[in-house]
Amino acid sequence: MGKVIQIAPITRIEGHARIAIHLDDRGDVRETFLHITSLRGFEKFVEGRPAEEIPRIVTRICGICPWMHHLAASKAVDAAFGVTPPPAGILLREICQLLAHISDKILHFFFLAAPDFILGPDADYSVRNVMGIVKAAPELAARIVAMRQMGQRMLEGFAGKAIHPVAGVVGGFSRPMLEEQRRALLRDAETLLDFSCYALDFAKDSVFAQYRDVFQEPGTITTGFLGTVDRTDGSLRLYDGIQRLMKADGSFTDFEGGRYTEYIGEHVEPWSFGKMPYAKSWQEGFSLDIAAPAGIYRSNTLARINVCETISTPRAQAALEEFRGMFGRPAQQTMLYHYTRLIELIYVCERVVELLQREEATDTRIRTRAEPQAGRGVGIVEAPRGTLIHDYTTDGNGCITRANLIVGTTHNIAPMNMSVRQAAASLIKGGVYDQGILNRIEMAIRAYDP
Amino acid sequence: MAVRAAFEWLNSCSGCEIAILNIGEALIPLITEHLEIVHAPILMDHKYLGQCGDGRKLEIPEAEVGIVSGGVSNTEHLEILLAMREKCRMLIALGTCASHGGIPALMNGQDRKEGWEGVFATSTTDPGCAVPDVEVPAPLDRVYACDEKVAIDLVLPGCPPNPARIAEVLTAVAQGRDTLLPGKSVCDTCPVRREGKGAVSVVRRFLTNADFDAEEPVGKMRCLLEQGFMCMGPVTAAGCAGLDLPPSCIRAGVPCRGCFGPVRRDGNQMLDMMNALASNGIDFKSVVDRRSLLRFSGAHGLLRQIRKNPAGKKG
Numbered sequence: 001m002g003k004v005i006q007i008a009p010i011t012r013i014e015g016h017a018r019i020a021i022h023l024d025d026r027g028d029v030r031e032t033f034l035h036i037t038s039l040r041g042f043e044k045f046v047e048g049r050p051a052e053e054i055p056r057i058v059t060r061i062c063g064i065c066p067w068m069h070h071l072a073a074s075k076a077v078d079a080a081f082g083v084t085p086p087p088a089g090i091l092l093r094e095i096c097q098l099l100a101h102i103s104d105k106i107l108h109f110f111f112l113a114a115p116d117f118i119l120g121p122d123a124d125y126s127v128r129n130v131m132g133i134v135k136a137a138p139e140l141a142a143r144i145v146a147m148r149q150m151g152q153r154m155l156e157g158f159a160g161k162a163i164h165p166v167a168g169v170v171g172g173f174s175r176p177m178l179e180e181q182r183r184a185l186l187r188d189a190e191t192l193l194d195f196s197c198y199a200l201d202f203a204k205d206s207v208f209a210q211y212r213d214v215f216q217e218p219g220t221i222t223t224g225f226l227g228t229v230d231r232t233d234g235s236l237r238l239y240d241g242i243q244r245l246m247k248a249d250g251s252f253t254d255f256e257g258g259r260y261t262e263y264i265g266e267h268v269e270p271w272s273f274g275k276m277p278y279a280k281s282w283q284e285g286f287s288l289d290i291a292a293p294a295g296i297y298r299s300n301t302l303a304r305i306n307v308c309e310t311i312s313t314p315r316a317q318a319a320l321e322e323f324r325g326m327f328g329r330p331a332q333q334t335m336l337y338h339y340t341r342l343i344e345l346i347y348v349c350e351r352v353v354e355l356l357q358r359e360e361a362t363d364t365r366i367r368t369r370a371e372p373q374a375g376r377g378v379g380i381v382e383a384p385r386g387t388l389i390h391d392y393t394t395d396g397n398g399c400i401t402r403a404n405l406i407v408g409t410t411h412n413i414a415p416m417n418m419s420v421r422q423a424a425a426s427l428i429k430g431g432v433y434d435q436g437i438l439n440r441i442e443m444a445i446r447a448y449d450p
Numbered sequence: 451m452a453v454r455a456a457f458e459w460l461n462s463c464s465g466c467e468i469a470i471l472n473i474g475e476a477l478i479p480l481i482t483e484h485l486e487i488v489h490a491p492i493l494m495d496h497k498y499l500g501q502c503g504d505g506r507k508l509e510i511p512e513a514e515v516g517i518v519s520g521g522v523s524n525t526e527h528l529e530i531l532l533a534m535r536e537k538c539r540m541l542i543a544l545g546t547c548a549s550h551g552g553i554p555a556l557m558n559g560q561d562r563k564e565g566w567e568g569v570f571a572t573s574t575t576d577p578g579c580a581v582p583d584v585e586v587p588a589p590l591d592r593v594y595a596c597d598e599k600v601a602i603d604l605v606l607p608g609c610p611p612n613p614a615r616i617a618e619v620l621t622a623v624a625q626g627r628d629t630l631l632p633g634k635s636v637c638d639t640c641p642v643r644r645e646g647k648g649a650v651s652v653v654r655r656f657l658t659n660a661d662f663d664a665e666e667p668v669g670k671m672r673c674l675l676e677q678g679f680m681c682m683g684p685v686t687a688a689g690c691a692g693l694d695l696p697p698s699c700i701r702a703g704v705p706c707r708g709c710f711g712p713v714r715r716d717g718n719q720m721l722d723m724m725n726a727l728a729s730n731g732i733d734f735k736s737v738v739d740r741r742s743l744l745r746f747s748g749a750h751g752l753l754r755q756i757r758k759n760p761a762g763k764k765g
């Protein structure tokens with residue numbers, strides 16, 4: 001019986017998980033497991049609640065991306081009650097979603113992932129963190145703290161709460177945007193856009209170029225991809241659009257979100273509370289075998305950048321073209337999640353500037369009256385970590401009778417298992433490993449999932 | 451001299467941790483000068499079983515102050531909470547999950563076995579899936595607040611807690627001074643216009659927006675309860691927006707749902723709200739799904755599973 005190495009807990013991610021690496025008698029990797037250890041039961045305990053309250057409850061699935069759950073649930077309840085928000089209601093929701101993406105991407109790349117690059121993957125744990133960045137690069141640290149805070153302050157000032165928001169409501173939005181607020185938000189959004197361009201340049205010069213080896217190998221696997229694109233031109237979309245499921249060879253199928261159950265199934269392993277979505281429609285079953293995976297696709301930034309034809313904003317489109325010139329389509333290297341995250345950061349900043357310039361941003365017709373009714377609604381948005389699906393059925397009193405949730409992160413649980421396996425097998429040989437090597441294995445997770 | 455601090459999260463969502471990051475400019479001196487962080491899974495790589503993952507027993511470093519978010523729902527949460535209590539001289543329960551169970555304690559109103567089985571038998575799960583039970587922590591019989599399992603020295607509720615408040619408390623702890631927690635209700639700190647009892651006899655669901663002029667300050671808006679909306683301000687602890695701003699949800703034009711837990715730490719938000727409605731002449735039976743008035747405070751045995759009622763009543 002070989003040894004078991006425990007990476008517990010996985011750190012600098014959002015969520016509760018650990019990695020177990022089982023070695024054989026020679027000290028080579030026999031098996032690895034990514035154990036997701038958290039189970040709370042949201043699908044169950046929303047039953048019986050009035051549907052219009054759900055967007056205020058499911059936010060607590062994730063404190064990093066509460067806006068995504070808030071908005072996916074709002075869209076699902078709109079559909080169950082058969083209401084369409086006025087254009088300004090939809091616009092205000094999307095503005096908030098974009099602002100939340102901005103803070104999230106800064107947090108993910110700079111606070112959680114960057115210590116591995118700025119301090120180095122082998123640095124001691126006591127300094128390989130954001131506190132270490134403050135000491136090693138104080139000006140950069142002050143800037144990332146300020147920029148992330150700016151995004152959060154914009155949300156709070158306009159929508160009341162940034163964490164666990166309440167302003168998205170069935171039928172639209174709870175309060176209109178004032179002209180004065182619009183102008184202030186636009187000014188700040190332009191500052192964030194400048195920062196986003198700096199962030200990609202910084203990463204290209206100081207991270208991606210220096211860590212070419214780290215970007216080539218650990219965690220790289222070959223899979224399909226899932227994302228949301230514009231239904232007319234196939235460009236990147238985050239608030240709404242059509243779902244696109246791409247195979248590893250680049251061929252793809254588009255489908256309406258409401259029909260997701262025909263395309264996606266969920267596999268369950270006895271050793272993880274995290275369900276593992278897979279592409280049921282490929283009719284090849286489910287397998288985590290790295291050499292011959294079955295049904296495995298990925299979500300999140302790399303997936304969205306792979307599935308989209310173009311990006312509708314100029315600077316992000318230029319970055320996309322440069323990226324595709326270097327890595328092709330679909331790109332498979334796991335560490336490229338970071339690169340594509342920063343391309344998306346430029347897109348969300350450009351897009352929020354664009355939306356804040358629209359006249360209807362300050363329209364006061366923001367909510368359509370809803371009446372509780374029996375129905376079913378599927379609401380989908382692109383969360384930072386992937387395609388987020390909320391599906392609710394209501395009774396005649398507008399209370400929930402059935403719920404199904406596929407959270408962004410869960411699409412990547414199967415691929416993360418494979419990436420961990422791949423990274424561990426390539427880095428641990430003959431029982432030789434140290435904390436730096438174990439950290440490199442965790443870096444495969446951090447590419448997907450802080 | 452920096453104070454050694456350990457952070458942990460249990461049955462939580464990370465919203466409390468994001469609230470800490472939302473402290474803003476003051477964050478940098480807090481985490482690098484006032485505090486010496488020795489353990490914090492979201493920010494740093496200290497591991498339970500040693501940095502090479504070959505230890506036998508969960509180890510958390512000794513610290514002057516420990517900060518725990520999330521309630522206690524499985525054996526792993528309990529093991530971590532006990533280790534934190536053992537290693538931290540002062541233990542702070544951060545957020546409403548830690549103080550009162552929070553949203554995840556809504557599970558206390560369910561049949562847990564049936565509930566977990568339902569989570570693994572949805573419209574997308576493969577047929578025949580069982581609840582995972584290998585190398586994953588076993589669920590406890592219900593969701594507990596932290597003080598039901600260990601002694602807690604300071605409670606800082608909120609979903610999430612207010613960032614400035616967190617900064618003030620942690621700075622006070624680092625400087626060794628006392629800090630006063632407000633004992634007021636959301637209504638006590640809410641500037642909206644109140645005209646008195648009598649006009650409303652039932653409460654409405656939030657299906658249309660409140661009546662207010664967005665160009666005017668919040669203080670010009672009429673109280674949402676007086677507009678006929680269910681609002682839990684009377685029975686909820688204040689502090690969500692800090693002490694100088696109107697409550698956060700009210701600023702967004704939506705009613706309070708009680709995310710800071712009861713005003714008195716041992717209060718019962720459901721019973722207190724029923725009383726508040728009755729004393730204002732409002733028929734409490736008009737509240738759809740009354741038990742969800744305990745949606746933030748279902749620990750301490752307050753929210754329990756109800757027997758299946760054939761009439762299908764939700765109350």
